[in-house]
Amino acid sequence: MGKRIRIFSIAVKNLRRKIIRTVLLLLAVTVVTAALFSATLFISSMQNALKIGTYRLGADVLVVPEKYATEARAALLAGEPTSFYMDRAVLEKAKRVEGVKAATPQLFIKPASFTCCYNVDVFLIAFEPETDFTITPWLEKNLKKKLTGNEIIAGRTVPVLVGDSIPFYGTLFNVVGTMEPTGMKFFDQSVFMTMDAAYAMAASSKENAMQPITIERNKISAVLIKVQDGFTPERVAIRLEHDIDGIKAIASEEVINTVRRQLGGLMKGILAISVVLWVLALLMLGFAFYMIVNERQRELGLLRAMGARKGHIFRLIVLEAILISVSGGIAGLIGGSALLLGFKGLIISSFKLPYLLPPVPVLMELVAGAVLFSLMTGLIASLIPATLASSLEPYEAIRKGE
Amino acid sequence: MIEIKDLTKTYTVGGQVSKVVDHVSFKLAKGEIVSIIGHSGSGKTTLLSLIGGLTKPDSGSVIIGGKDIWAMDDAGLSGFRNRMLSFIFQFSSLIPTLTAFENVVLPAAFGDYKEEITGYAKELLDTVGLGDKMNSFPSQLSGGQQRRIAIARAFINRPEIILADEPTGDLDEETEAEIMALFKNMNREREVTFLLVTHSSELAGQAGRQLRMSSGLVSAA
Numbered sequence: 001m002g003k004r005i006r007i008f009s010i011a012v013k014n015l016r017r018k019i020i021r022t023v024l025l026l027l028a029v030t031v032v033t034a035a036l037f038s039a040t041l042f043i044s045s046m047q048n049a050l051k052i053g054t055y056r057l058g059a060d061v062l063v064v065p066e067k068y069a070t071e072a073r074a075a076l077l078a079g080e081p082t083s084f085y086m087d088r089a090v091l092e093k094a095k096r097v098e099g100v101k102a103a104t105p106q107l108f109i110k111p112a113s114f115t116c117c118y119n120v121d122v123f124l125i126a127f128e129p130e131t132d133f134t135i136t137p138w139l140e141k142n143l144k145k146k147l148t149g150n151e152i153i154a155g156r157t158v159p160v161l162v163g164d165s166i167p168f169y170g171t172l173f174n175v176v177g178t179m180e181p182t183g184m185k186f187f188d189q190s191v192f193m194t195m196d197a198a199y200a201m202a203a204s205s206k207e208n209a210m211q212p213i214t215i216e217r218n219k220i221s222a223v224l225i226k227v228q229d230g231f232t233p234e235r236v237a238i239r240l241e242h243d244i245d246g247i248k249a250i251a252s253e254e255v256i257n258t259v260r261r262q263l264g265g266l267m268k269g270i271l272a273i274s275v276v277l278w279v280l281a282l283l284m285l286g287f288a289f290y291m292i293v294n295e296r297q298r299e300l301g302l303l304r305a306m307g308a309r310k311g312h313i314f315r316l317i318v319l320e321a322i323l324i325s326v327s328g329g330i331a332g333l334i335g336g337s338a339l340l341l342g343f344k345g346l347i348i349s350s351f352k353l354p355y356l357l358p359p360v361p362v363l364m365e366l367v368a369g370a371v372l373f374s375l376m377t378g379l380i381a382s383l384i385p386a387t388l389a390s391s392l393e394p395y396e397a398i399r400k401g402e
Numbered sequence: 403m404i405e406i407k408d409l410t411k412t413y414t415v416g417g418q419v420s421k422v423v424d425h426v427s428f429k430l431a432k433g434e435i436v437s438i439i440g441h442s443g444s445g446k447t448t449l450l451s452l453i454g455g456l457t458k459p460d461s462g463s464v465i466i467g468g469k470d471i472w473a474m475d476d477a478g479l480s481g482f483r484n485r486m487l488s489f490i491f492q493f494s495s496l497i498p499t500l501t502a503f504e505n506v507v508l509p510a511a512f513g514d515y516k517e518e519i520t521g522y523a524k525e526l527l528d529t530v531g532l533g534d535k536m537n538s539f540p541s542q543l544s545g546g547q548q549r550r551i552a553i554a555r556a557f558i559n560r561p562e563i564i565l566a567d568e569p570t571g572d573l574d575e576e577t578e579a580e581i582m583a584l585f586k587n588m589n590r591e592r593e594v595t596f597l598l599v600t601h602s603s604e605l606a607g608q609a610g611r612q613l614r615m616s617s618g619l620v621s622a623a
Binding site: 002003004005006007009010013014016017299301302303304305306307308309310312393394395396398 | 448451454456457458476477480481483484485489491495497498499500501503504507508509510511512513515517519520523524536537555559
């Protein structure tokens, strides 16, 4: 026994009638949704990584040797391994600058390949537990302990497990924790140790390592600054550069803002292209449905003769358009995600910016937004044809279609 | 009881005003079979569409069950077409994307029908001799079979009135006789009122009463 037919089934059967046209219309929406979704997800991933990275950095200003400012920025944003040193006296001078609330030194040590079983370059970052306000709070919160001796914390992409022992420059270090991903290679591909451990490693490297390293105990790579309330990082940075010779003070917000500006420009470009694509898809869908209404006038008139109200006809046409656009939207979501996943490495290396997928709720919002967007595309495109179809006088529609 | 009062419809084509239905008035009693004969262009189809609520008259009224259908809003008029009346058109009126069965139950998509409608649809298909063709698409059926499916559909809403426009127009004599027998049977069993528009004087002769239409005017034949 057959089943009753509903408006939804009529719409689906109508779409199957000219499958090539339906697929072409669906593809148009797929392309637009894929472009918009992948672009939005890409930018939102970069913004997420920046947000998390900045939070993890925990510093308002980064003081580095003047001639290494570019390398420092590249290290922060793209995690490009680097090493540079300046005198520890900079730390003491920085503490005395107006507006500085706290200052802590860090050592950046050139990447060292693991000696035995691993072959991944890592970035060594050493911090001073007594004054540190960037790594220590995380350690206290997550490991409930301070880092001592040859203990290290590994970034998420360093291929080690808690309990592993890894040699750096001839010294064996014990992994006591791994950090959650941040999307910034500066953190994710780094190994964190105390400055004492780093100095000791450097000192013993002459005897233990094939490639020794020299770091004197009075050398540091950077000073991380927290500013007092009432002072802006930019103002303190200017003051630091004024008061201390040979340094560059980089406000972390400045780095973030530079990236945001880059992203903003990129976003505007993508948005402009997407709007053009969207308008084209709208016109294409709208025109196609105008044609569909014209070619199906007699059928629509017959449906009216069988008791379909104007609202039923309107709903039928809009439903057909929405079925195409939402299916296209879902295909676009899948396509866009696959595109982003497939070219993730290439995109990250091209833009040299941090990248981390946003949290699940934000992802869900993006997905819901894309589906809603595709639904609206179908709805808007079909409004005029559906209104025309529903306002046809049944007798005229039947006669014109004969 | 159907009362058509002073119904008028004009069309303007190329600046020429043509009165297609000209002050037509007549009554149909419940369960009556009335035929309207006339030449092509005499206004028969337009008159049928005015009575069925498919096109709005310039003036006049169509009173069915005491209500003027042209005083109803779209929902009321659509509901009336959905539950009270059915059309049988002179051309193939099946939806090509739907099976024979789906075409028969189609009116139920637009109204408040009970689930039992599916059983009734099967029964109607059996009545028109096409119970074994319920899953066939219109393109897989002959012209006569398509017409019989359309007739089965016309009965799905258990209508009070059936407006049939050349219901046997392109069918052979045998099928025409079968269809007329079906109409008479439905008329007898369910007291369905039929208003048939036809060229065929033989078909018209089988109606209880005959009207003639010429130049928009209706008179007793």
